[in-house]
Amino acid sequence: MKRLGLRRLADLPPRARQALFAALLIVLLAFPFLDTGQANIDIAANCCAYAALALGLNIVVGFTGLLDLGYAAFFAIGAYAYGILNSYQLHPPWSAAWQQLAAIGFVTKLGVGAAATVHFIVPFWVMLPVSxxxxxxxxxxxxAPTLRLKGDYLAIVTLGFGEIVPIVARNWTWLTNGAEGLNGVGPPSVLGHSFGIDSTPYYYVGLALVLFLLFVSLRLKPSRxxxxxxxxxxxxxxxxxxGIHTTRLKLLAFAMGAGFAGMTGTFYIAKLQTATPDMFDLPVSIMVLVMIVLGGLGSVWGAIIGAVLLQLLQAWFLPELSVVVQSLGTALRSPFLSNLQLxxxxxxxxxxxxxxxxLYRRDGLVPATRNEVKLSFAQQDAAVSRGSAPAVARLSAAAAKAAIAGPPAALAVRDLTVRFGGLVALKSxxxxxxxxxxxxxxxxxxxxxxxxxxSITGLVTPSGGSxxxxGQELLGRRPDQILRYGVARTFQNIRLFPNLTVMENVLIGQHSHLAAGPASIVLGLPHVRAEEREAREFVLELLGLFGNRLIPRIDxxxxxxxxxxxxxxxxxxxxAARPRLLMLDEPTAGMNPAESLELAEQIAGFRKLGLTVLLVEHKLDVVTRLADNVVVLDYGEKLAEGPADEVRRNEAVIEAYIGRGTVHA
Ligand SMILES: Nc1ncnc2c1ncn2[C@@H]1O[C@H](COP(=O)(O)OP(=O)(O)OP(=O)(O)O)[C@@H](O)[C@H]1O
Structure with a gap:
């Protein structure tokens, strides 16, 4: 494979991609008719199962960055859910209470009289969504309790969960039949025809499952x-x-990943018609993780390609290669080679x-992040232009609406005190x-x-003050709640989302103004599409505020x-969050004097939008140009306050700056 081959496939124009996808689908649908034998169809069905698992784990690890080392636990839960409810494992005594479930075909009666028992036969098609x-x-x-952990800690806890579930399955023999495994798990049937042990119908169900999960992933990825x-x-x-409620979003990712695995578990067990705990041990979780790393973390197509390649490697290539190596070993009279089981x-x-x-391809075979967009010479050489009327109009309309609806957008900080251990960072x-x-x-x-x-934006918890x-008290609120009250900020050290594009970064700013939920996104409802279109238009308008600096770089x-x-x-x-209070932490840091002046002009323009602005700035010429009032802090205390010119002449301020700090005047 050429180094960038798969990447280029992803970059094809939509029509070419659709045609390629249609051709691939036809080949996949025709595969069982190519008469390659049941064993190969079974391998293809297993490829589907692992592709489905990889798509689920990709949501958790690839999209959301939560390192889950126990993913197979959810695979097991889905598998046992179906296995227990469609086998002879549980057989409570029959009573009239089961009659209703029997009527809808979820149970049958085995035996007669007092010895009669219940046989669970909940249909596969019901259990697929239920699992x-x-x-x-x-x-x-x-x-819920563990997603507060990050990185390595989360990995360790999930690893533990992944170990516990098979142990429970091994020891809870009443429910799972322990290490011997569930017996007689029923195969699915369609219109009374059982799938039995024929691999072909399972292959088609697996393919449909992958297509469904692929569709869900592709719909969700570019959405809110x-x-x-x-x-x-x-x-x-x-x-x-x-404005993102991070705990809720992480839980959603976890639940969705688990749901994908649960469905796949049901499919896998229906195909095997048994379930043993060792099918869900740690190596399975690791294998699925390797699949998505190979494909490219966060890449939907990558997850499928990684899963298929590794499954083919394990189920087809390694056994074939073992045979070749063993016969070579026999020819060379090497006992090591002739007994080698790869x-x-x-x-x-x-x-x-x-x-x-x-070492060589960290982004995987199909990288999820985009390549650098090459700008034309004309774009690179264009004179800097300024201003954009539409964004001004839209933002000022939003501010005016908020001003009419609620109390004025005034900020009042009172006696704010912050302590870090023994250090008092802010004193009253x-x-x-x-x-x-x-x-x-x-x-x-x-x-x-x-x-x-x-402290104002909820990232630090003060020990006192308000x-x-x-009209809203902000202390004690989460950062995302504070954004919803109309307070948006930038960071001193720039905290953009580095692997996302300009468009995606600014779209995320609108998160709290968009309402689309997972179901309506997957269904592609018209209001979701309209909302997304409008959000993208607004990004273009906003970027227009900076003239032609960002528009050509949007992707x-x-x-x-x-x-x-x-x-x-x-x-x-x-x-993009349409704030009423904009807080800028050293907005001109790292800019040259001309750029600083340009930005100062633009910030001055924000006033016309009806925004209240609080900024931290070292460059006193920018401060003088912009601020009505200047507050000087020193050692966490307010040293002076007043108009910029007055503060500049204040002895104590000069002492604080010249004595220890730096002034870029
Ligand atoms: N999370 C933290 N834990 C412990 N101490 C902290 C923490 N954050 C800040 N500090 C300390 O609080 C004091 C104030 O820091 P802060 O970053 O607010 O200053 P600053 O005025 O923004 O400075 P700079 O312009 O260098 O960013 C410093 O002594 C800093 O070391």
Whole structure:
């Protein structure tokens, strides 16, 4: 395969991609008729099962960045849910109470008289969605207390869960028949025709399952929910500051991933007609993880390709290769080679694949993130232009509407105190930002400016004081709630979502204004499409505020932008939340004097939008140009307050700056 071959496939124009997909589908549908034998059809059905599992894990690990090492536990839950409810495992005594379930074909009566027992035969087609719901329920129950953990800690807890479920299955013999496994799991049937042990119908069910899960993944990925998942993966703090309820979104991802695995478990067990605990041990979780790493974390097509390749490797290539190596060993009279079973070394081979991918192709075979968009010479050389009327119109209309609807967008900070252990970062700081006003906070490094911002936006919990905005107390609220009250911010160190494009970053700013839920997104309801279209139009308008600086780069990953452009994107992302109070933490840091002036002009323009602005800024010329009032912090205390010119001449301020800090005048 050429290095970028699969990548190019993903970049084909939509019509060509559709044609290719249709051709592939025809080949897949015709596959059982190619007469390759039952064994190969069975391998193809297993490829479908693993592709379905990989699609589910891709939502959890690839989209949302939650390292789940126990994914097979949900596969097991779905499998046993069907296995127990469609086998001879449970056989309670028959009574009249079972009559109703018998009438709808969920149970039958075995035996007669007092010895009669219940035989569960809940149909496969009923259990497919039910298993998804059961596994998703376990996902939520397990995720709710644990998803507060991050990275390695979450990996360890999920690893534990993945170990516990097969152990429970092994020891709860009454329910699962332990290590011997469930017996007589019923095959699915259609119109009275049982699938029996013929691989072909299972292959078609597996293919339909993959197509369904593929459809769900492809619908969700570019939606409000998919973007929110990716925002959580990229930077959880920035995601919550942009209005995303991170715990809820993580739980949704976990539940959805678990649901995919639950459905697949039911399919897999119906095909095998038995379930033993060792089918769900740790190596299965690791194998599915390797599949999505191989395909490309976060890449929907990558998950399928990775799953198919690894499954083919394990079920077809390694056994074939073992035969070749063994006959070579016999010819060479090498006992080692003639007894070599490469299939038993599959975990070693997975490890080698993982290491190789990390060394040479970290993004996987089908990378999820986009390549750098090449700008034309004309675009690169274009003179800088400014301004955009539509965004101004839309933002000012939003601000005017909010102003009529509620109390004025004034911020009142009172006696705010923040302690980090023994260090008092803010000491009883009070300040006011009147509605529609611009107030700047200045002060030497370490004086508490960012801590003030973090306290107002819910990222730091103060030990005392109050922060009231538009009549609402903000202290004690989560960052996403504070954004919904109309407070959006940027960060001193720029917290964009680095692997997402300019468009995606700014769209995430609109998260709280979009309403689409997972079901309506998957169904592609008209209001969801209209909302998405409008959101994209608004992004274009917002980027227009910065003239032609960002518009040509709209599909570029933000990591590839210049520092100044990244700052602009972050401001556009904050504006996308249609805030009433905009908080800018050193917006011109890293910009040259001309760029700083350009941005200062643009921020001054935000006043016309009816926005209240609170900014931290080191450059005093920018502060003088913008701020009505300046608050000076030093060692966490308010040192001075007043108009910029007055503050500039204040002895104590000069002492604080010249004595220890830096002034870029
Ligand atoms: N999470 C934290 N844990 C412990 N100490 C902290 C934390 N965040 C900030 N501090 C300390 O609080 C003080 C104020 O820091 P802060 O970042 O608010 O200052 P600043 O005025 O924004 O400075 P700079 O301009 O350098 O960003 C500093 O002494 C800093 O080391």
């Amino acid at each position: 998804a719901v059961i596994a998703a329920g376990f996902g939520v129950a397990f995720g 929910i998919g973007r929110a998942w990716m925002a959580v993966r990229e930077d959880e703090i920035a995601a919550s500051a942009m 299939t038993s070394a599959s975990e070693l081979i997975f490890g080698i694949i993982l290491v190789t991918m990390m 700081v009070s300040l006011d930002v009147p509605a529609g006003g611009v107030v700047a906070v200045i002060g030497p490094n370490g004086s508490g400016k960012s801590t003030l911002f973090n 922060v009231e905005f538009a 570029q990953g933000v990591a590839q932008l210049s520092y100044a452009n990244r700052r602009r994107v972050e401001i556009a992302r904050a504006l």
